[in-house]
Amino acid sequence: MLWKLVCLVLTAGSIVAVSAQVKTFPFTYTQQDLPNGLRLVTIPTDSPNLVSIYVVVQTGSRNEVEAGKSGFAHLFEHMMFRGTAKYPPEKYNQVLQRAGAASNAFTSDDLTAYYTTFSKEDLPTILAMEADRFQTLKYTPEVFKTETGAVLGEYNKNSSDPEEKLDEVLHDTAFDRHTYKHTTMGFLKDVQDMPSQYDYSLKFFDRYYRPEYTTIVVAGDVDPKNVRALVDQYWGGWKRGSYHPDIPVEPAQQGARENHIDWPSPTLPLIDIAFHGPAYSDTSKEWAALDALATLAFSRRPVRKAGRPRAEGGYASRQYGSKRGSESVGSGSSG
Numbered sequence: 001m002l003w004k005l006v007c008l009v010l011t012a013g014s015i016v017a018v019s020a021q022v023k024t025f026p027f028t029y030t031q032q033d034l035p036n037g038l039r040l041v042t043i044p045t046d047s048p049n050l051v052s053i054y055v056v057v058q059t060g061s062r063n064e065v066e067a068g069k070s071g072f073a074h075l076f077e078h079m080m081f082r083g084t085a086k087y088p089p090e091k092y093n094q095v096l097q098r099a100g101a102a103s104n105a106f107t108s109d110d111l112t113a114y115y116t117t118f119s120k121e122d123l124p125t126i127l128a129m130e131a132d133r134f135q136t137l138k139y140t141p142e143v144f145k146t147e148t149g150a151v152l153g154e155y156n157k158n159s160s161d162p163e164e165k166l167d168e169v170l171h172d173t174a175f176d177r178h179t180y181k182h183t184t185m186g187f188l189k190d191v192q193d194m195p196s197q198y199d200y201s202l203k204f205f206d207r208y209y210r211p212e213y214t215t216i217v218v219a220g221d222v223d224p225k226n227v228r229a230l231v232d233q234y235w236g237g238w239k240r241g242s243y244h245p246d247i248p249v250e251p252a253q254q255g256a257r258e259n260h261i262d263w264p265s266p267t268l269p270l271i272d273i274a275f276h277g278p279a280y281s282d283t284s285k286e287w288a289a290l291d292a293l294a295t296l297a298f299s300r301r302p303v304r305k306a307g308r309p310r311a312e313g314g315y316a317s318r319q320y321g322s323k324r325g326s327e328s329v330g331s332g333s334s335g
C-alpha cells in the first residue's frame, strides 16, 4: 500500500516536470509594428484553410474622459457597421456572406474588438474591406440618430437584468475619478444625450480610430510574409493621429464602501464584492498571481450574459475574479 502511494506521488511529480516545460502560448508567432504605428501579430496554426482576424482598437470606456460623453467606445462598435462610400452596409454584408464568414464585435472597459473568420483565399478581400471601414467610415446625422436609439434600447434591455444593474452600481460606487466609474454602456444621461452628439462622434472617431491605437491579429492557415505584404498594401497608408487621453488617477480608497439596489420584481439576492487591484503590467508578477488566484479560488464566469447564477437549495452564488486594467473591478463587455 505504501509502495503504491509513493509510486503515485512520483507519477504526479513527473507530470508536473513535463508540464513546466510546455510554453504557456504554444504557437510560434510574429509581432511587427508598421511605420504608422499599427501593430500586426500573425499566428500560423494547424487549422487547414481557416483564418481568423481580430482588429483590436485600444479604446474602451476607459478612454471616455470628458464629462457627459460616456458610452462612445461602445457606440462606435455599432457605427462601424454603418458602411463607407465603397462598401455600404448591404455590400459589406454581401461580401461576408459570399465568403461564408462569421463576423462580430465587442467592447470592453479597455478595448473594442472586431473579428471575422473565413477561408484563407478570402484573406486579401477581407483585409481590404476592413481597412476601408477603419479608414473611411461615413455616416449621416440621420443614421447616427437611428443607431444612438438602438444603443439606448440596449441600455434599457440590460437594465432589466439585475446582474447588469448590479455591475453598473458597483462601478459607480467603487470609483470616484477614474473612468471605470461608468460601464461600457455609459451613464444613462449620456446615452440619452447621444442623438445630439453627432459632431462629437466624428471627433471621437478621428482621435481613436488610428493606427497607433490598433492591433491586427491574424491566426490560422497563413504565411506571415504574405499577411505582412497585404497589411502593408491596405493599411500602410493609414495616417497616424496625435491624441492622448488624460485618464484620471483614482485616489486610494480610505475604507469599505457599500451600496444596495431595491428590485421591483422577484429576484434571487445577488452580491458583488470587489477589490481594487494593481494596474496592468507586463512585468509585475503580482498581476499574474492575482489572475491565477481568482481562477483557483473562485468559479470565474466564463462569458458575461452566458453565466447565470447557480441556484442550489434556494440560494444563488456568483463568484468570479477579475484582473482588469488599472484599479479594476467587475468584468464589463457589451454586444
Ligand SMILES: [Zn+2]
Pocket (backbone or CB within 6 Å): 074, 077, 078, 151, 154, 334, 335
Ligand atoms: Zn451594443
